[in-house]
Amino acid sequence: MQEATLHGGFSAVHExxxxxxxxETHDDRRTAAACAxxxxxxxxxxxxxxxxxxxxxxxxxxxxxxxxxxxxxETFLKIHRAASTYTGEASFATWIYRILxxxxxxxxxxxxxxREEATLDDVPESAERTAPTVDDAKRLxxxxxxxxxxxxxxxxxxxxxIEGLSHAEIASxxxxxxxxxxxxxxxxxxxxxxxxxxx
Amino acid sequence: MTxxxxxFDDLLLEGDTFAMxxxxxxxxxxxxxxxxxxxxxxxSDTAQSLHTEWQTDMLWPRIQRELAVEKRKRFTAAAWRxxxxxxxxxxxxxxxxxxxxxxxxxAFDRAILRASALDEVERAExxxxxxxxxxxxxxxxxxxxxxxxxxxxxxxxxxxxxxxIAECQTNIDRNRQNANLRKQLLAVYSEKQRTxxxxxxxxxxxxxx
Numbered sequence: 001m002q003e004a005t006l007h008g009g010f011s012a013v014h015e016x017x018x019x020x021x022x023x024e025t026h027d028d029r030r031t032a033a034a035c036a037x038x039x040x041x042x043x044x045x046x047x048x049x050x051x052x053x054x055x056x057x058x059x060x061x062x063x064x065x066x067x068x069x070x071x072x073x074e075t076f077l078k079i080h081r082a083a084s085t086y087t088g089e090a091s092f093a094t095w096i097y098r099i100l101x102x103x104x105x106x107x108x109x110x111x112x113x114x115r116e117e118a119t120l121d122d123v124p125e126s127a128e129r130t131a132p133t134v135d136d137a138k139r140l141x142x143x144x145x146x147x148x149x150x151x152x153x154x155x156x157x158x159x160x161x162i163e164g165l166s167h168a169e170i171a172s173x174x175x176x177x178x179x180x181x182x183x184x185x186x187x188x189x190x191x192x193x194x195x196x197x198x199x
Numbered sequence: 200m201t202x203x204x205x206x207f208d209d210l211l212l213e214g215d216t217f218a219m220x221x222x223x224x225x226x227x228x229x230x231x232x233x234x235x236x237x238x239x240x241x242x243s244d245t246a247q248s249l250h251t252e253w254q255t256d257m258l259w260p261r262i263q264r265e266l267a268v269e270k271r272k273r274f275t276a277a278a279w280r281x282x283x284x285x286x287x288x289x290x291x292x293x294x295x296x297x298x299x300x301x302x303x304x305x306a307f308d309r310a311i312l313r314a315s316a317l318d319e320v321e322r323a324e325x326x327x328x329x330x331x332x333x334x335x336x337x338x339x340x341x342x343x344x345x346x347x348x349x350x351x352x353x354x355x356x357x358x359x360x361x362x363x364i365a366e367c368q369t370n371i372d373r374n375r376q377n378a379n380l381r382k383q384l385l386a387v388y389s390e391k392q393r394t395x396x397x398x399x400x401x402x403x404x405x406x407x408x
Contacts, residue, residue, distance in 0.1 A: 038273075073265060196242055
């Protein structure tokens with residue numbers, strides 16, 4: 001299991017507050033203030049640091065490249081609009097990913113209203129896969145199964161299994177407890193396991 | 200540590216490296232759990248391969264463009280808000296000034312009306328008093344000529360009424376707008392008028408005899 005930490009830093013839950021954490025919070029507040037002022041250099045840095053993962057998360061929620069890119073674009077606009085309300089309670093990275101996940105939920109709801117079918121096999125031509133040996137059929141099956149999951153289950157599974165975030169980070173992004181995140185992942189995998197066997 | 204099929208799920212729920220090592224250890228000794236564990240890991244392996252990255256040269260310029268539009272919109276909205284605040288302030292200030300002016304004019308009009316109504320009342324009173332005084336002059340001649348006890352008593356009554364009129368008039372001079380005093384004065388004058396009329400009647404009756 002990969003234990004990734006986002007660039008820009010997630011503050012770990014239940015750990016003592018260090019001098020570095022405090023400095024990080026000040027940095028995050030400065031970044032948020034610059035975003036609120038519309039500083040394009042700061043936005044460019046955020047894009048450089050987070051866009052790859054943001055696109056992947058959005059893609060694994062929405063299923064198409066176009067929708068994923070739209071969601072990332074919308075997230076940047078929301079960051080600009082809401083940066084002045086950032087309080088520093090969570091790290092700036094957590095806050096960004098929370099906005100992204102909510103933007104994906106909005107897009108999914110809109111899509112459900114329009115009763116559109118997402119094209120699940122719309123994989124970008126230049127896509128780099130971390131494990132090219134895994135069977136494409138399995139990947140397609142898993143994507144289809146994920147598409148049927150409720151929003152929160154899908155987010156926990158995507159963030160943990162696909163993006164390699166820790167339960168502490170997921171809890172912070174989705175505003176749930178760490179234990180809750182573990183339980184959601186376990187029950188989601190159980191559910192997928194049943195369907196996986198049938199395929 | 201002995202792992203049974205009963206607590207195999209607990210290890211999967213915990214999901215950390217140590218728990219997964221224990222689960223793998225148990226799976227090696229149990230076919231049913233081995234199958235479950237294989238499917239569990241298969242899902243995780245497949246999931247890891249779903250992390251997708253792609254290069255796109257168009258997204259950042261698009262975001263930059265949209266951010267610029269958003270900034271412009273914000274500036275325009277702020278300008279509109281300031282303009283609206285200025286217009287509102289001017290409107291409210293103007294409205295308040297107009298209301299104050301109107302209330303001042305209305306108070307002035309009311310004062311004028313009150314003064315003119317008072318003047319009208321006083322003019323009517325003076326005309327009434329003049330008519331009664333004229334009647335008194337005519338009646339006085341009869342009162343002076345006659346020595347009958349009735350005329351003497353009328354004379355005394357008229358003197359009392361004159362005293363009451365003088366007192367009322369003094370009070371009215373102190374408070375011109377007291378309508379009650381004016382009503383009292385009118386009542387005394389009416390009584391004087393009635394008394395003078397009676398004097399005139401009695402005088403005519405006595406001369407006829």
